[in-house]
Amino acid sequence: MPPPDSSEQTSLSTNVRFVLITVFLDILGIGLIIPVLPRLVASFTLQSDMQAYWYGAIVAIYGVMQFFFAPVIGALSDRFGRRPVLLTCVFGLGLNFILLTQATSIYWLLFIRALGGVTAGNLSVATAYIADVSAPENRSKALGKIGAMFGLGFICGPVIGGLLGEANIHYPFYLAAVVSLANVVYGYFSLPESLSPEHRKAFSLLSANPFAGLNGLAHLQSVGPLVWVYALSMFAQFILQTTWVLSTELRFGWTPMQNGFSLFMVGISSVLMQGVFLTRYIQRVGDANAVLFGLTSSCIALSLYGVATQGWMMYVLILCNMLAFASGPALQAFFSRAVNARSQGLAMGSLSALASIMSVAATLTGTALLAQVSHFPRGSWMLGAPFFMAATVQLFALLLATRHLKK
Template structure:
């Protein structure tokens, strides 16, 4: 049910994405306003994710996840009634604050999994997110005839149904007995500060930021590149990004758990960073078929990288599971906030520039992952490394 709750939550969010730019324009927004509306979600998620994760360590996963699902329904309703640019921007901020619940869902799934199944569980959460973004925009495009408000209210109804289903079906105890933190009454902010001070966590957060920056830059600029080099229009681009989402979902949902069982999370994370970089450096060159092959390679790399880095972060954080996963989501959100802007500026200088920059960042991500406990892979039963600076 945790995977279903995350999937439906992302589905509702994805439904309105194709219409947001047009709604912003209709309300009189310029390109700057559009960038602000799209960035507001990531910035709010950057702030909220570690706090929600830490609160879930203290009060439990279920109540925090349900609260966030309720907030998603409210944010979509607010989006539908927003009659001005400030109101629309505020609604997206509310959505981002609730979007920090991804970390709670990750922690929930890890709590319910056996120690050796953590990466597989996190991969399933990633697949749920990916499929939500695959099907959500397609549904939104199909419902466009209802108008922006109508589509927003449909998405809000989906979110409300998700909340009701979660209240009935989500397990009441996320952690088996005997696996709860020794202290549940501590200050969540103090827990976050302590988690950030872990030496084992810093290179992983840097790797997440670098790799997400690279991937978000590709997402922001490929429409321009594909249109110029291969004549792709909106329909073709939609199919391309649907294919990228499907590849990522398949890798995270069915492949990553198997390969990490054999090779370990750290090696697979490094492999994922390498594949992501290889796809990016190949993408702006050659004919259309090579571009599509590069997209499949980088989607595979991102599908391998995201759940394995999340697993390594979870192990580094010890009992502050929700808090450290929230910090990981915060690093990802920060990259998604600034990556598209930087990639757009780089594209204006030279179309290949954001992809070459992204490949270099993937190399940095691989180096940071290797630096994390260099010389030894984590194993499912390994004790977390809690080493404050």
């Protein structure tokens, strides 16, 4: 096959830029509500224990709905194309933000958030879009750009949302809705279709259920065992994410500003690795080593997070754990290259579903473990128990990856 001419390469680059901006605006909208969603839950409940219970339920129901519907959304994009499905999901996300401001009870809030989980498969469609317009050998680099957009969105979103939330609890939700709906308008006029009609396939609800999708991934030639690596890695990362704020408050007495700065540094590290260094890094070490080095770095960092005795150590460890941000795009690239163009949406949707159910399990496990050790005095190494669990799980992922990728 002759190499694409310069005009074709420019077109592909433009398409990628369009969808990356779409992903950034999407994540920005989600990031806007992160600092104020717990406060919105608290506005319907008075007791602190019930606030924690309902907040956990709202987070969990979003992940459960995403687990069941992300493969369906991905399969629909395989049938009707990426563009209409992506725009429909982003519109649904914007509508969900508006509905959250109109909730009159905690039960309505739970129901509305569940509806939001239905359209949360838009990110898997965006991933499939990137896979459509990227050459197989450049797949991990292109997917890494989505991770960079995640980082940028979470750098900007929570800071803006926190500031607006101080004025009015509903302002971040309104701004998130405006961002999402503006994203739909932008995409409608600027986003071209990436999946040609000859590469589309009929929709099958049987194959689009999450269990069938995951089973299909597990039996992919040469990469099936990596499903377990991906699942364990996601579980470990979600334990870290869901217990970070509570753990640092207990261990170091961190304020929201200090926690916000730490999350800002995480976003910076993600953007630097996935948006700046990833291309050259993958060219130098390859996808397999990027996975292994990233998992190794994560294991070490998680263990050190658990034994850190001073808050400043956490900042240093975040910066030293930059290699971990390369493992996700490299893993996704293995799966993307193992399926044909007709099944990219279903494959990415199945990975998204797997990540969502791991987020639910990790949230319930990590917070329960932290509750068990929360009575220990500040400075006790026992308060690092969630990080030690995450490190152990990540170690199992590393061992499985090493066994498979070194063959």
